[in-house]
Amino acid sequence: DAMVIQNPRYQVTQFGKPVTLSCSQTLNHNVMYWYQQKSSQAPKLLFHYYDKDFNNEADTPDNFQSRRPNTSFCFLDIRSPGLGDAAMYLCATSSDGTGPSLNYGYTFGSGTRLTVV
Amino acid sequence: AQKITQTQPGMFVQEKEAVTLDCTYDTSDQSYGLFWYKQPSSGEMIFLIYQGSYDEQNATEGRYSLNFQKARKSANLVISASQLGDSAMYFCAMREGLGRGSARQLTFGSGTQLTVLP
Numbered sequence: 001d002a003m004v005i006q007n008p009r010y011q012v013t014q015f016g017k018p019v020t021l022s023c024s025q026t027l028n029h030n031v032m033y034w035y036q037q038k039s040s041q042a043p044k045l046l047f048h049y050y051d052k053d054f055n056n057e058a059d060t061p062d063n064f065q066s067r068r069p070n071t072s073f074c075f076l077d078i079r080s081p082g083l084g085d086a087a088m089y090l091c092a093t094s095s096d097g098t099g100p101s102l103n104y105g106y107t108f109g110s111g112t113r114l115t116v117v
Numbered sequence: 118a119q120k121i122t123q124t125q126p127g128m129f130v131q132e133k134e135a136v137t138l139d140c141t142y143d144t145s146d147q148s149y150g151l152f153w154y155k156q157p158s159s160g161e162m163i164f165l166i167y168q169g170s171y172d173e174q175n176a177t178e179g180r181y182s183l184n185f186q187k188a189r190k191s192a193n194l195v196i197s198a199s200q201l202g203d204s205a206m207y208f209c210a211m212r213e214g215l216g217r218g219s220a221r222q223l224t225f226g227s228g229t230q231l232t233v234l235p
Contacts, residue, residue, distance in 0.1 A: 040228075
């Protein structure tokens with residue numbers, strides 16, 4: 001089945017040690033999003049790629065970066081994780097600009113739960 | 118101002134009963150889409166139902182229906198015949214603007230934790 005896959009499912013990292021979360025998709029969607037979701041809160045958009053165009057949210061800390069080497073893959077890099085960065089990180093895709101779906105085919109991965117120790 | 122408001126942090130419902138989860142939204146766009154997602158404790162975000170702003174009929178998907186009242190800017194989720202497996206966090210979300218050729222994020226409400234009692 002076409003889907004969005006996030007690896008790893010759980011990630012433990014040390015305070016200040018760079019960490020990379022990955023997301024891949026088989027849907028051929030042109031938009032990929034990264035959301036941060038802290039405990040009992042709504043997901044908050046960090047940034048998104050429309051094809052190769054990177055779009056950062058105004059309040060996303062500089063500590064967070066992203067890379068999209070091709071249509072299928074997108075990475076979230078946290079350069080120096082702090083305790084406040086512990087959260088669930090959700091990758092999502094949508095078919096904006098392509099395809100017939102009226103609901104734009106938003107599809108979420110299973111998330112990566114990041115713990116900072 | 119909050120774009121999506123969910124006023125019920127927690128709800129309880131008896132198994133096999135129906136339950137309504139409230140959602141109100143705020144937008145100046147004429148074209149928008151409203152979504153409901155279910156998030157179990159495992160964390161994945163599961164799409165339930167979608168309503169476009171121009172859709173004249175309320176959306177239905179199996180046991181889920183969306184009570185769309187455009188003038189009141191509300192998009193309540195109705196779950197009929199609740200099951201124990203429905204216990205989860207439920208998020209209402211909105212995509213403003215329906216034009217293609219641009220990326221539009223989903224903006225989420227704060228969620229409602231639904232517990233189905235046996």
